[in-house]
């Protein structure tokens with residue numbers, strides 16, 4: 001295991017609660033991990049603790065099997081061989097691109113020769129698609145280009161781990177998405193292991209091999225995007241990822257098959273292990289995602305359109321069933337129904353996810 005965070009607790013001086021509580025995660029060499037979660041959930045604190053910038057209160061951080069942070073030990077950042085990229089590119093405005101990128105190499109041990117430094121600068125600039133930009137100054141570059149210079153600078157000394165904290169948050173939405181894909185390609189080409197912080201789900205899905213969802217200092221789930229979406233471990237993850245609602249449901253077992261009664265009719269799930277904690281007949285809440293619900297005029301279940309939002313190829317409809325339950329549905333945009341109209345809907349739920357009902 002390349003990076004191992006075990007039962008980590010980080011507490012700021014003078015505060016009662018830990019900013020990071022009982023967090024465990026693992027990253028293999030060459031993998032990209034992403035932390036997402038609402039503002040203040042502890043993403044940056046966790047990243048800073050891995051960097052060696054925050055002291056560990058309890059638990060441990062290991063890099064290639066070696067403890068670099070624990071309650072009694074804090075290896076200084078410069079001895080962790082970690083590269084960092086932050087949201088404000090922090091390029092030196094009076095230095096050229098080449099000198100900005102070469103800056104990190106001045107402090108590598110053993111110090112590379114001038115020719116070696118030049119070669120490496122050229123190599124990483126090519127990696128980020130900025131060959132030929134050596135002589136430019138930061139103010140002569142676009143925001144996206146500046147961020148790629150910052151990435152090249154962080155990669156130049158071949159860090160064993162790269163930490164990126166919201167590196168695109170100053171960029172406009174279109175550029176962010178393009179850059180997110182580019183950065184993944186660059187990190188994979190550099191065979192870098194990286195931990196990335198963002199509050200943007202699409203960015204997390206575009207970049208991460210593993211994605212961690214944090215809330216109030218705790219890591220709720222550490223998994224790939226598919227699992228997070230289809231098998232959310234907690235109600236918070238289910239709510240945070242994607243568009244969906246919870247509806248009351250009752251779980252029962254019929255001939256070894258799990259059957260779930262929902263306001264949209266009966267659903268079944270082949271994989272009954274997901275219901276290990278559900279008692280037969282117990283009231284549950286089922287997660288119904290917008291893409292679990294299909295518009296079908298011949299369906300017996302009808303729902304009234306409350307709201308609709310145009311999303312290009314589809315509408316996101318907010319619908320109300322006869323019993324008052326609200327559900328969401330993605331409907332192809334050539335089905336342009338009016339608000340207030342009743343339409344037929346049918347559930348097409350591949351993964352049935354339920355949680356204990358809320359009182």
Ligand SMILES: Nc1ncnc2c1ncn2[C@@H]1O[C@H](COP(=O)(O)OP(=O)(O)OP(=O)(O)O)[C@@H](O)[C@H]1O
Nearest residue numbers: 012015019037038039040041042043044045046199
């Ligand atoms: N230097 C500090 N001193 C005391 N408390 C802090 C300090 N830095 C952060 N905190 C607190 O720790 C918690 C976690 O903050 P952190 O910055 O890690 O969250 P975050 O998820 O990165 O948020 P954001 O997305 O807004 O950047 C918050 O409650 C915050 O107020």
